[in-house]
Amino acid sequence: MWLLRENARTDGSPTEENEVEQSERRDFRTASPGSDRAAGRWIDPGGRALVIVGVMLVLVLTAVLPWIGGASGWQVIAGQADPVLEVGLLPRLFSINATVAGVLLGALTLATRRWPVAWITAMACSVVTVEGVIAIWSRQTVPPGQPGGPSFGLVLAVVAMAVLAVQWLRIVWSRP
Template identity: 65%
Template sequence: MLSEAYEDRREREVLRRIDPGARALVIAVVMLVLVVCSLLPWVGDAAGWHVLTGQADPGLKIGLLPRLFAINSTIAGLGLGALALITRRWVVAFLAGLAAVVVAFEGMIAIWSRQTSGQAGPGIGLVLAVLCMVVLAVQWMRIVWSRP
């Protein structure tokens, strides 16, 4: 009786965990590229970390969407992604994937808002950051759906 309870508990524990395998390396590299993107220009001459911290030139009229994308990509792309890689919990990986999908769409809208603003357009850092979020979303969802 005691061994059955132990086996049930062990089985539940195995089902709660993920094994990202080689995708963990891909995710880690993309997260590093996301950090590097914050050093590149996002809007005009303003780097991503300027947009994130609100220190960009007010004359650029960056607006809410690029700043919101910067904040959420840091939280979802780096924070939740690192937490999911460290804990290897299915729930955290699912949240990281779901958040990455939402933030990737948010980034696409941020690029669109910069293209239609009549001000400085999106920089290479913003475009690369959106691509990083798309890759992270795909990788996390592939891990989540591969669970036995």
């Protein structure tokens, strides 16, 4: 308030500097509520981003490991696994959804850093983790003597999806 009195002219009319300061204050007051709301739309993954990128890399590398019998992950995704293995729908569905949710949505979320996209990624990774557990279970119920049980590549992919789901959920829940 003393600044306003100091800058006022002796005749009582405001100076040009005083008018500029008052207009800047009005602009700040009108911009503040919107900026608080806009700040809530962004996420800052911090050190978790490195963990997420590392797990995404592990998820991509599981594509070369055996998933079902001798069929690797990329063969399951492409549908080129040996017909004798009878891969079925669940492992194929998990492999496609893990690629979309774990790798593509994760990369999109890290690039945009938007909270709604992070929320979608967290929910998608959680659902795909459950799909992966069901895919492992479906391969464990193969009749005895028939090839095609779950291999360590499929198990590692499910563990990677679970870690991604936990990391994204922690980021989404940490929103102020």
